[in-house]
Amino acid sequence: MLELDKKSMENIDPEGPQEIVVNIGPQHPSTHGVLRLVVTLDGERIVKCDPVVGYLHRALEKIAENRTYLQFVPLTDRIDYCASMNSNLPWVMAAEKLGGITPPPRAEYIRVIVCELNRVASHLVWWATNLLDLGAVTPFNYAFRDREMIIDLFEMLCGARLLYGYMRVGGVSKDLPDEFIPKTRKFIEHFREAIKDYDRLVTGNIIFQTRTIDKGVLSPEDAVAYGVTGPNLRASGVSWDLRRDEPYSVYPEFNFEIPLGKKGDCFDRYIVRMDEMRQSCNIVEQALNKLPSGPVIVPELPYRLKIPKGEVYVRTEAPRGEMGVYLVSDGDSKAYRAKIRTGSFSNLSVFPSMLPGALLQDMIAISGSMDFILPEIDR
Amino acid sequence: MNRSEIKQKLEEKFSCYKFSDDPDNPEGIIIQPDALLDVAKYLVNDIDLAFNFLNFVTAIDRGSKFEVVYMLSSIPLKHRVLLKVAVPREVPEIESVTTIWPTANWHEREAYDLFGIKFLNHPDLRRIMMPDGWEGHPLRKDYVHENMVHLPDMG
Amino acid sequence: MNFEYYLWKLTDLIAGPFIHTQVPRDGWTGLILHVIFMAIVVVIILAFLALDAFFLIWLERKISARIQNRLGPMVSGPRWLAKFSMWTGGIFQTLWDTLKLMLKEDIINRRADRLGFMLAPFICMAATFMAFLVIPFGKGLVAQDLNIGVLYLVAIGSFAVIAILTAGWSSGSKYSLLGGLRSAAQIISYEVPMIFGILGPVMIVGSLSLVDIVEAQKNTWFFVPQILAFLVYFISATAEINRTPFDLPEAESELVAGFVTEYTGMRFAMFFLAEFTNMFIISAIAVSLFFGGWMLPFGLEFPKVIQLGNFVIPYIDILLGAVVFFIKAYFFVIVLMWFRWTYPRVRVDHLLGLGWKVLLPVGFLNMLLTGIWMMIKPRGG
Numbered sequence: 001m002l003e004l005d006k007k008s009m010e011n012i013d014p015e016g017p018q019e020i021v022v023n024i025g026p027q028h029p030s031t032h033g034v035l036r037l038v039v040t041l042d043g044e045r046i047v048k049c050d051p052v053v054g055y056l057h058r059a060l061e062k063i064a065e066n067r068t069y070l071q072f073v074p075l076t077d078r079i080d081y082c083a084s085m086n087s088n089l090p091w092v093m094a095a096e097k098l099g100g101i102t103p104p105p106r107a108e109y110i111r112v113i114v115c116e117l118n119r120v121a122s123h124l125v126w127w128a129t130n131l132l133d134l135g136a137v138t139p140f141n142y143a144f145r146d147r148e149m150i151i152d153l154f155e156m157l158c159g160a161r162l163l164y165g166y167m168r169v170g171g172v173s174k175d176l177p178d179e180f181i182p183k184t185r186k187f188i189e190h191f192r193e194a195i196k197d198y199d200r201l202v203t204g205n206i207i208f209q210t211r212t213i214d215k216g217v218l219s220p221e222d223a224v225a226y227g228v229t230g231p232n233l234r235a236s237g238v239s240w241d242l243r244r245d246e247p248y249s250v251y252p253e254f255n256f257e258i259p260l261g262k263k264g265d266c267f268d269r270y271i272v273r274m275d276e277m278r279q280s281c282n283i284v285e286q287a288l289n290k291l292p293s294g295p296v297i298v299p300e301l302p303y304r305l306k307i308p309k310g311e312v313y314v315r316t317e318a319p320r321g322e323m324g325v326y327l328v329s330d331g332d333s334k335a336y337r338a339k340i341r342t343g344s345f346s347n348l349s350v351f352p353s354m355l356p357g358a359l360l361q362d363m364i365a366i367s368g369s370m371d372f373i374l375p376e377i378d379r
Numbered sequence: 380m381n382r383s384e385i386k387q388k389l390e391e392k393f394s395c396y397k398f399s400d401d402p403d404n405p406e407g408i409i410i411q412p413d414a415l416l417d418v419a420k421y422l423v424n425d426i427d428l429a430f431n432f433l434n435f436v437t438a439i440d441r442g443s444k445f446e447v448v449y450m451l452s453s454i455p456l457k458h459r460v461l462l463k464v465a466v467p468r469e470v471p472e473i474e475s476v477t478t479i480w481p482t483a484n485w486h487e488r489e490a491y492d493l494f495g496i497k498f499l500n501h502p503d504l505r506r507i508m509m510p511d512g513w514e515g516h517p518l519r520k521d522y523v524h525e526n527m528v529h530l531p532d533m534g
Numbered sequence: 535m536n537f538e539y540y541l542w543k544l545t546d547l548i549a550g551p552f553i554h555t556q557v558p559r560d561g562w563t564g565l566i567l568h569v570i571f572m573a574i575v576v577v578i579i580l581a582f583l584a585l586d587a588f589f590l591i592w593l594e595r596k597i598s599a600r601i602q603n604r605l606g607p608m609v610s611g612p613r614w615l616a617k618f619s620m621w622t623g624g625i626f627q628t629l630w631d632t633l634k635l636m637l638k639e640d641i642i643n644r645r646a647d648r649l650g651f652m653l654a655p656f657i658c659m660a661a662t663f664m665a666f667l668v669i670p671f672g673k674g675l676v677a678q679d680l681n682i683g684v685l686y687l688v689a690i691g692s693f694a695v696i697a698i699l700t701a702g703w704s705s706g707s708k709y710s711l712l713g714g715l716r717s718a719a720q721i722i723s724y725e726v727p728m729i730f731g732i733l734g735p736v737m738i739v740g741s742l743s744l745v746d747i748v749e750a751q752k753n754t755w756f757f758v759p760q761i762l763a764f765l766v767y768f769i770s771a772t773a774e775i776n777r778t779p780f781d782l783p784e785a786e787s788e789l790v791a792g793f794v795t796e797y798t799g800m801r802f803a804m805f806f807l808a809e810f811t812n813m814f815i816i817s818a819i820a821v822s823l824f825f826g827g828w829m830l831p832f833g834l835e836f837p838k839v840i841q842l843g844n845f846v847i848p849y850i851d852i853l854l855g856a857v858v859f860f861i862k863a864y865f866f867v868i869v870l871m872w873f874r875w876t877y878p879r880v881r882v883d884h885l886l887g888l889g890w891k892v893l894l895p896v897g898f899l900n901m902l903l904t905g906i907w908m909m910i911k912p913r914g915g
Contacts, residue, residue, distance in 0.1 A: 022708050044712070044882055054508040059517055061493075066529055135778060135879025141602035207779055207878050224431050224454060227482030240454050311404035313450055313461065315434070326450065328403070328439055337518075339437040341450070349485040360712070361782075361881045378508060 019047055022360075026055050030133045030364045033374030035348075039363070046363055049355045051348055056378035064338040069095045069169050069305050072335075077163035079323070079340060080376045082125045085111075085118040085154075086318040087376075088167035090340075093248065094314040094325040095169045099307040107171035107296045108250045113287045114157070114166060115316075116280040117184070120191070121150040122319035123277050126371040130270070131202060133368035134211055139202055146194050149187050156180055169305060171297030181288055188281045195277060203274070212266035216354050216366035219264060226353075227346035230321030232370055235272040236264030242317040254286045266369035273371070304333045320344050320371055342376040380458045382406050385428065392421055407461040412473055415464055419479045422451060422460075429453045430460065433480035436487055438494040440520045445471050445496055466496065475501035493518040583663060583811065588628045590810040594871050596621060601875040638799035645706030646796065654704065655797070655804035658697035662808040665690050665815045670745050672828045672856035683744040684732055687819060688725070691774060694812070695721040698776075698793050701805075705796040713792025716782045716882055723889040724773040724780075730897025731767025734760040735823045737904050744819075748827030755826040759907070762900040764824045766893050768866075771816040773885065775809065778874035782882055817866035818859075825862050828855030 025036035034055035040048040060079065064072050069091075076091045077084040089111060096103060103111075128143035151161045156177055158166045166173055202208055218228065223236040233240055241258045243251045259275030261268025309331040315324030321343020328337040347370055355363055382400065386408055389398050396414035401407025410418055422430040434450035444465045452459040466473050475498035476483045487498040488507040495516035498504055506513060515522050592607075599606030599620065607624030608616050616623030642651055668683040680686050695718055702714015736742060738759070739750040747756075757764055773780035782792075794805050821827060830836070836851035880888070 020708055022712075041712075044716075054506075054510070057508040062517055131878060135781070136877060137598070138602050138875050141604060145603060201876075202878075205878065207880050210884055211878060211881055222481075225481045227433055227435075227480070227486075238454060245457050309403065311401070311407065311461075313406075313434075313459075322434065324434065324450075326435070326437065326448070337439045339435060339448075341435040345485065345489075346482050349482060359881060359883065361879075 018042065024363075026052075030367065031374075032129055032367075032372060035372065035374050035377075037363075037367075039360070041360060044359050044361075046355045046358050046360065049352045049363065051352060053348065053374070053377050056375050058375075058379065060379045061338055061340060064335050064340075066334065068303070068333050069307065069335070070303060072338075073167060073169075074163065074165035076340075077165055078375055079342060079379060080122075080318065080320065080344075080373055081162060082373055083118045083122040083319045084162065084164045085114045085166060086122070086316065087323065088165070089115055089249075090314050090316045090318075090323050090325040091338075092167045092169050093316065094312055094327040094338075095305070095307060097314055098310050098312045098327055098329055099169070099305065101170045101298055101301070103171045103298060104295045105250070105292045106175075106294045109287050109291050110172050110176060110296060111167065112249055112251065112254075113184070113284050113291075114154070114164075114172075116283045116287070117150050117153065119280045119319045120277050121147045123273050123280075124150075126273060126319075127198065130368035130371070131208075133364045134208065136202065136208070139198065142194070142198065142201070146191055149190070153180060153184055153187065156183070168297055168301075170301045171295070173297070175296045181291075184284065184288060188285055191281060192278070195274065198274070203270075209267065211361075211365055212270060212369065214263070215266045215362050216358070216369060217263055217265045218350065218354060222350060222353070223264065226350035228321070228350055229346065230317070230319065230343045231272045231276060232269055232321065232343075232347055234258060235261035235268040237262055242315055242322060246315070248314070248316060250287075253290065254283050256283050266365055269369040269371075306331065306333045315341065318343060320373060320376060321347060323376075340379055342379065344372045344374075344376040348372050348377055380427070380456065382408060382460065385460050388425070388428065389418060389421070392425075393417060401461070401463055404461055404463075406459060407463050409463045409465070412464050412466055415462075415476070416474050416479075418462070419449075419476050423479055427456075429456050431455070433476070433482050433486070434459075436476070436483055436490055438490050438496055438518075440494065440518065441465075442520070443468055445494060447473055447490070447496060449476070471496040472499055473497075474499050475504075477501055492516070495519065579666065583666065586814055587807045587810045588632070590814060590867060591628045591631075591806075592625065593867070594810070594874075595624075595627065597868060597871045598875045601872070632803060635803040636800050640801060641796075641798045643706050643796045647704035647706065650700045650704030651796075652801075654697050654701035655801040655808075657700065658694055658808045659804045661690055661693035661697060662811045662815065664693075668744055669815070669818045670748055670822060670827055671818075671859055672852045679743055679745045682742045684736055684742045684747075684823075687744075688729055688732070691728075692721065692725055694775075694808070701797070702793040705793065707796050709791075709795045710793050713782075713795070717776065717793060719882070720776070720780065720782060720885060720889075721774055723886050724770045724893075727766050727889055727893035727897045728770035728774055730894065730901060731763045731765075731770060732819075732823060733897075734763030734900055734904050737901070737908065744822050744827075748822050748829065751826040752829060753832075755824060755831065757824040760824060760900070760904070762896055762903075764820070766897045766900065767823070768816075768820055770889070770893055771820070772870060772873065773889065775812040775816055777809075777813065777870055779877040779880050780885055781874075781879060782885060813867055813870050814863060817863045817870065820866050821859060821862040828859040830858060 019040050019042050022039050022041055023036065024039055025031040026034040031037065036052040036055065038050045038052060039046055058078070060075055063075060067075070073088060073091060076087045079087040095101075124143040124147040128140040131139040154164055154166075155161050157180060158164050158174060218232065218236050220236040220238045223233050223238060228236070229240070237260055239258055239260055242248070243256075244258060256279045257275075259272045259279065261272050307329045309329055311326070311328045313324055313326045315322050317323075322341065323343060324341040326339035326341065327335055330336040351367065351370060351372075354366060358366070382405065386398050386400065389408070393414060396411050396418070399409045401409050422428050430451040430453045432452045432454050434452055435448075437448050439446040439448060444467055447464045447466060449462040449464075450459070451462065464473060471494070473496065475487055477487065477498075484502065485507060487501055488503070488505060490496050491498060491501075491504055492506040492508050493516055505511070509517065515524075517524070596606045605620045605623065607627035608620065609624060610627045610630050611623060611625040615625065642648060665687055668680050668686055670679070698717040698721070699714045702710045702712075702717065705711070735747050735756045738756065739747045741747065776782070794802055797805065836854045840850045
């Protein structure tokens with residue numbers, strides 16, 4: 001017997017509560033990265049959960065102080081690798097806003113198109129992994145089949161398949177290739193049918209519903225108090241979407257609905273995200289119809305762009321909640337301080353308070369439905 | 380509600396504290412450290428302000444002092460404000476706002492971890508990003524680490 | 535002669551029913567023939583078990599691939615075969631996988647209880663393979679027609695829980711322990727409804743022998759009057775062998791792999807093999823109890839012999855009966871695979887709730903209805 005075991009055996013109180021501490025992660029199939037959850041279990045019931053983050057901490061905010069605004073764009077991809085386009089956006093928007101640069105309208109439209117497509121791709125990854133956590137393996141393959149089409153579109157656009165680095169301060173790096181628009185339309189047409197298949201396969205399934213309905217309820221008060229944003233907040237019934245409530249880019253020109261949940265349980269979070277994918281398709285379609293012509297980037301912006309002294313906080317609606325950049329410039333070509341506010345960080349902070357009393361399996365279902373992504377938490 | 384209106388309301392309510400506009404940030408209000416808790420409670424509870432949502436807490440290293448930054452928004456009223464509190468570098472201490480916005484718990488832990496700002500009465504002030512035994516606070520401007528590389532300045 | 539007598543007894547026990555009508559039962563010649571036959575039968579059964587598990591693993595991979603829009607393994611096998619369709623590609627996949635597992639290092643965790651850890655896979659495998667003793671593959675094709683066959687199967691089935699609990703406890707890992715505990719709760723709760731499912735046909739026939747039960751279904755398969763019993767049996771049996779949606783003991787998304795987390799190489803393969811063999815066993819039992827075993831529906835029968843010119847091929851009905859049996863059994867195996875690749879996993883308390891609150895009352899109800907029917911039906915009819 002190991003020394004450690006002997007020690008722990010001595011401390012066992014035979015009359016006391018029979019709790020065990022289980023380390024879920026950092027390497028575990030259901031923590032979607034390197035999240036570590038130190039869970040105290042009483043049988044299968046959770047007594048306490050303490051998330052330990054930081055395994056992916058790369059000090060992006062420190063690196064941002066040592067890079068020009070352009071150089072940092074590829075690093076913003078790494079904030080949320082499932083939605084790189086959405087992570088690019090707040091950074092370039094913050095630099096533009098502080099520097100007084102207005103990107104050309106075509107660039108704004110292209111940004112909306114790629115961001116919404118990436119939102120669909122990101123939600124597909126969530127759909128796949130959430131159901132994988134619940135033990136259904138097949139949906140994973142369907143979701144990745146469709147995500148692959150979006151990735152192909154992006155590859156056509158910028159050559160990269162995961163970390164695009166597509167946006168620039170003052171626009172986007174390249175114009176859309178000729179076949180992008182027809183292929184995107186084709187994808188949307190395909191995806192509207194595919195999502196019906198998803199519903200048939202999963203949404204009505206009785207096992208899925210008993211696993212999710214009334215599990216992991218997050219009240220609207222708690223959600224707001226803990227700074228939860230994105231689909232998780234809307235699933236609790238709080239109508240708060242930055243695309244509508246604090247419009248940025250060209251979002252005011254599109255019609256779209258904000259799907260809302262009623263109870264804030266895992267099933268509502270599921271439904272809200274499914275509806276968001278449909279709405280994103282609508283936005284992409286409208287943007288393709290209205291796409292103006294013209295340049296896609298402000299011409300002759302210096303590579304070593306200097307941004308006047310000042311501060312700005314720009315926030316956008318990323319797939320996992322509010323992603324914002326708080327940019328402090330002292331007039332140099334590098335940021336003096338950049339704080340990156342991400343959705344998952346606050347979403348994870350509410351997670352331990354949702355758990356006590358739930359079963360271990362519920363914990364997996366809840367964490368799956370909350371859609372954490374670890375690089376976004378650790379940055 | 381914009382900054383001047385919010386500031387006016389604050390000045391009416393708290394005549395004992397001083398409020399000033401942040402010259403850098405069009406939505407920033409600089410407040411005194413000892414006013415923080417009172418102001419925060421008022422911002423949450425007043426029906427015309429209703430700042431029920433704390434976006435983040437962070438800090439800026441300004442050399443001789445740290446500026447602790449609170450970004451607030453109001454979900455029902457759709458307006459936002461940025462509070463700034465300056466704390467001295469030698470004694471970087473400030474009251475925690477965790478009791479008012481629970482989300483501040485993790486954000487303050489992050490600011491503590493990366494800047495070394497001590498939040499008083501915080502329920503669980505541990506490092507969050509860095510390993511437990513880490514020395515120093517990485518986001519301070521004077522932080523050095525043997526593996527840090529500074530890119531050459533390109534022009 | 536004592537020695538000769540015991541040898542006769544031994545061969546009879548294992549291979550007797552297959553051969554005793556065909557070989558002379560006197561003298562040393564008869565005995566030698568008998569031993570040879572016995573050896574052949576044993577080899578056939580063991581080879582079949584191994585091949586069956588191999589085939590099932592391959593089949594599962596192909597079926598999951600078909601369900602998931604993939605091709606599945608396509609490379610490890612004759613390339614020219616793989617050109618025809620996805621169903622002919624990668625036919626040696628399981629073989630190479632098994633070789634790989636055999637060559638892997640056998641790691642025993644330092645915290646593990648060595649004896650239990652090493653024994654558990656063997657217990658699991660033995661418990662599984664012992665069930666084959668009483669399964670009638672065809673008319674007369676049963677290793678030993680025990681008169682308590684059904685009882686024997688139930689007893690053997692609950693043996694597996696010992697293996698899983700041993701594996702979970704002795705691994706020295708918390709994931710394994712939780713998996714083992716879940717498994718104990720699950721298998722114990724599902725054994726009861728499963729027995730109630732089995733009881734239906736047993737009540738009608740009045741015998742515990744599987745051969746008797748199959749032969750009683752000459753005209754009507756018990757599937758028809760005993761639909762409730764069949765459903766109860768099939769659902770409980772799925773839970774009993776830890777298949778999705780009831781695969782909680784090895785839930786990979788919560789418990790990594792449950793009780794097999796710490797196992798590597800061949801020991802892991804044994805659990806794996808046992809799982810697939812179990813799948814075949816519960817399907818075979820379902821076929822025997824509810825779907826007429828080796829028999830055709832509506833009382834149809836195969837010809838006993840086929841005459842080709844001067845040639846007479848005997849026992850053709852036994853052969854075709856076995857084929858029918860396997861077709862039926864594989865159908866249920868495929869249904870089980872279909873479950874696995876479609877459903878999410880149930881939660882542990884829902885699982886126990888389903889067993890005790892739904893399946894058990896339904897099983898009782900079925901027993902009651904069967905009893906009433908047996909009371910009112912005309913005697914001898």
